[in-house]
Amino acid sequence: MEELIPSLSAYLLILTRVTAFFVTLPLFSYRAIPATQRIIFGALFAWMLVYSIDVPGLEVDGTYLxxxxxxxxxxxxxxxIAFIIMAAIQVAGGFIDFQMGFAIANIIDPQTGAQSPLMGQFFNSLAILLxxxxxxxxxxxxxIYYSYQFIPIDEVWPAFGSAGVVEFVIKTFAASFAIAFQMSIPIVATLFLVDLALGITARAVPQLNIFVVGFPIKIGVSFIVLTITMVVMIEVMKKLFEFMIISMRNLMVLLGGG
Structure with a gap:
């Protein structure tokens, strides 16, 4: 019984980190996965971690809380942090929808429960499959497993609130916005040229209803450019995943006081 209590206390700590991780982690936090299955998976994963990491003896006291x-x-x-980086895909879709004229046709994302642009939903589904x-x-x-190497389970308080952590979060947010701009710039730049051409046409031929003609032209051009640049989009998504993993590791190092 005395050996069981330290193991149980360590298991509860690991379960707390794992379940909190699943609350905000992309893919695992989506509503498409039932909450019961997420809890069961988190409990099983925490049970495996108890026997996979070096867990010191912990007493249930004020420090334990x-x-x-x-x-x-x-x-x-x-x-x-991982969710912020993955949100760059939704932002890129928002940029494209605004230029295409689809910004007024937002839909409910069944995975997050929030409103999502049409192209953002498409890119997000493609990114999940990739x-x-x-x-x-x-x-x-x-x-989750390697986080215990950077942030030990028995360390009372890592480097939360330090200038390094705050600066890292701000830079990560800025980098995510830059990646979203890189994903959307081929279509956005092309549609800007289309708008410029339509504006010149409207001045040259005033009798032409440019609003009626321009909308289907912009949609058609957008899909053509999207088809041509799809390979590039997938490569950018791969770089985004790599950036997400590296950012998670760097944040663990900072939180651990490294």
Whole structure:
């Protein structure tokens, strides 16, 4: 019984970090996955981690409650960084929809429950399938395991609130916005030229109803450019996944005081 109590206390701490990680982590936090299955999977994964990492003896006292809060914050923070980077795909779709004229036709994303642009939903579905094809979900689970090497389970309070962590989050957000702009710039730039050509046409031929003609032209040109640049989009998504994994690791290092 005395040996069971430290193991149980360590298991609860690991379960706290794992479940908090799944709350914000892309793919695992989507509503398409039932909450019951996520809880069961998190409990089984935490049970495996108990026997996979070096867990010290922990006593249930006031310090233990602080460790529980710390584990929850660690899981949420690492998952949020991954979510911010994956949100670049939705932002890129929003840029494209605004130029195509689809910005007024937002739909409800069944995975997150939020409104999503049409092209953003398409890119997001493509990114999820690509992530699964590249076994990126395995790398995300590896991130939970290796987080205990950078942020020990018995460390009372890592480097939360330090200037390095805040600066890292800001730079990551800016980099995500830059990646979204890179994904959307081929179509956005092409549609800008189309708008310029339509504007010249409207001045040259005032009798032509440019609003009626321009809308289907912009949609057709957008799909043509999207088809041509699809390979480039997939390569950018691969770089985005790599950036996500590296950012998660760097954040773990910073939170661990490294």
């Amino acid at each position: 602080i460790l529980v809060v710390k584990e929850a914050i660690v899981g949420l923070t690492i998952g949020i 992530l699964l094809a590249l076994n990126g979900h395995h790398l995300l689970l590896d991130g």
